[in-house]
Amino acid sequence: MADADYEPPSKVAREDEEDIIVNVVDDDLCELYRRSGVSFIEFSKNKDFMDAPPADIKLFLERDDLMADTEEDIYFALERWYKLDKKSRLRGFVGALQSIRYALLSHHAVIPVTNAIFNACARKWTKDLREEISNYWQGFERNRVYSKLNNPKPRISYAEVKNYLYVLGAPKDGSQFLQCYDFGSKSWDVVKEKIPIARTEAGVAAFEGRVWVAGGLSANTELRPLDSVYSYDPVAQTWKVGANLKEKRYGLGLAALDDKLHAVGGANQEAALDTTEVYQQSVWTAGASLIEKRYDVQVVSAHGKLFAAFGTDPAQISYHRRTWEKLKSGLTERWEYCPTDFVVARRRCRLVVTRNIMYIVGGDRPETERCSMTEYHCILNCRSTRRPVFEPVRTGFAAAALGGFIYLVGGLTTDGEVVKSFQRFDPGHGKTEDLDDPPIAPGDNVRAVIIKQTILPESRPGPSRT
Known part of the structure; x- marks a missing residue:
């Protein structure tokens, strides 16, 4: 698709701790990635990604065409962003977790990813959400049953590796x-x-x-x-x-x-x-x-x-x-x-x-x-x-x-x-x-x-x- 065919979203609402701010995300992080010509892992380590605000990170990780080898690569990129400033980014980290497609995680990544999530922000979750995630992972381990937290839609890669x-x-x-x-x-x-x-x-x-x-x-x-x-x-x-x-x-x-x-x-x-x-x-x-x-x-x-x-x-x-x-x-x-x-x-x-x-x-x-x-x-x-x-x-x-x-x-x-x-x-x-x-x-x-x-x-x- 040519550059002229791309129409960025006009406005995206995000909720901060105290009030609601209307944030224009136009072509900031998405367009920078699109023009960079590098893979997802390379882009997720540069300054543009690491300095991006929480709303931009969440929208960016919802994309289908991230060109990541595995879904765990996407999670660990989010974790690196969060660890740069844990105190101020905890709320944004919790919100961006909704962008991770847990059904696409490999079997061997289930335990480390869930442990990292619980250690980072379990206290910020409501009791119902903690129970839902716990039930989801138990079902995942037993018979791969998907819960409502899951998005099984596969990512798309336009690059040849x-x-x-x-x-x-x-x-x-x-x-x-x-x-x-x-x-x-x-x-x-x-x-x-x-x-x-x-x-x-x-x-x-x-x-x-x-x-x-x-x-x-x-x-x-x-x-x-x-x-x-x-x-x-x-x-x-x-x-x-x-x-x-x-x-x-x-x-x-x-x-x-x-x-x-x-x-x-x-x-x-x-x-x-x-x-x-x-x-x-x-x-x-x-x-x-x-x-x-x-x-x-x-x-x-x-x-x-x-x-x-x-x-x-x-x-x-x-x-x-x-x-x-x-x-x-x-x-x-x-x-x-x-x-x-x-x-x-x-x-x-x-x-x-x-x-x-x-x-x-x-x-x-x-x-x-x-x-x-x-x-x-x-x-x-x-x-x-x-x-x-x-x-x-x-x-x-x-x-x-x-x-x-x-x-x-x-x-x-x-x-x-x-x-x-x-x-x-x-x-x-x-x-x-x-x-x-x-x-x-x-x-x-x-x-x-x-x-x-x-x-x-x-x-x-x-x-x-x-």
């Missing part, structure tokens, strides 16, 4: 290859331009639509720690030089959270590290220190939190930690222990999160060579252990999650043999499927990330008010 798996293999003969798997065409491709400095035990993460590689050990015979940072731009198909880390480190964890890139733990030439660094606006700054020093640390972001798990010390390689920490935000950020430890201490494993459930996959265990998969629900702190249903059992591999599946590639078997196979594991049904192998065997200490590319049409329809 393409997903790619980027795998950074181990250095070989001074070179290091980045391989790309296209989930749409189900085919592999080798990135022509190699990373300028080959390395192992680096931190790898997806951030700002690019593949970021930080620190690590140089691939030459010296094996010296690095502080250099590079990012691969899939659109330009080139590597870009980033700002160096403040401290040289390898065996670190790298993860993105709240528009920031976090480099966590690792080791230098002397010992394991408990220090962290935060990348924002092209600058690395010192972050909150971990409680424990962690080399070969596994770091993942989930549900607005950053988690650091496992790790060891190069000087005490036989000692594996089974504790994990989470970064607690506030006026002063700090790390705190999670309430329970993992069942098994391990190293060279991988952490992935899908549908709000954290999976710990593979790795080396001190008491036995065979490794299990542990499932940990990062919201309710409930844990269960699964048998290893994917073969071969591996260490030092790469793992990434997409659409409820876990993808595994590369690594070594417990006998030290190189694994080239590429597999998709369904944790819900315990089934493993073999996919096409990558052109080049990734080797040991492999890292992988998912990159999403949103392809927008040349024109987008106007906001829907139905």
Whole structure:
């Protein structure tokens, strides 16, 4: 639909705490989003959305064409807006909750979303409304019965989203290859331009639509720690030089959270590290220190939190930690222990999160060579252990999650043999499927990330008010 065909609403009434104000919402937030040309998640993090008044937020979230991947993305955008100023926005948050289409929430999002809603504003609700919501969720869990609070009408997305798996293999003969798997065409491709400095035990993460590689050990015979940072731009198909880390480190964890890139733990030439660094606006700054020093640390972001798990010390390689920490935000950020430890201490494993459930996959265990998969629900702190249903059992591999599946590639078997196979594991049904192998065997200490590319049409329809 062309711009001339869009007619914004003339007037929208909203009720404040003391009186009724007639607010002209014409083309403010809706039009800004329509002209931005970005996805919903990107737009919901910018200043226009975060500074919008409650009435505009409510109307905006009622739209059909928000181009969000899931309904929980829409709720968590509303939650971010509310947390910016809880005291003054509580009433607006309660009102905007009516815009969330609870029937579209995935099964795994039901508990965290409802807990967050009740914790935020249960006292502001009337007794009848609390009972209605409680009855609704009980019915939802039992047999998916929809209540009058629900709007099952699906959202519409006019954008095409393409997903790619980027795998950074181990250095070989001074070179290091980045391989790309296209989930749409189900085919592999080798990135022509190699990373300028080959390395192992680096931190790898997806951030700002690019593949970021930080620190690590140089691939030459010296094996010296690095502080250099590079990012691969899939659109330009080139590597870009980033700002160096403040401290040289390898065996670190790298993860993105709240528009920031976090480099966590690792080791230098002397010992394991408990220090962290935060990348924002092209600058690395010192972050909150971990409680424990962690080399070969596994770091993942989930549900607005950053988690650091496992790790060891190069000087005490036989000692594996089974504790994990989470970064607690506030006026002063700090790390705190999670309430329970993992069942098994391990190293060279991988952490992935899908549908709000954290999976710990593979790795080396001190008491036995065979490794299990542990499932940990990062919201309710409930844990269960699964048998290893994917073969071969591996260490030092790469793992990434997409659409409820876990993808595994590369690594070594417990006998030290190189694994080239590429597999998709369904944790819900315990089934493993073999996919096409990558052109080049990734080797040991492999890292992988998912990159999403949103392809927008040349024109987008106007906001829907139905």
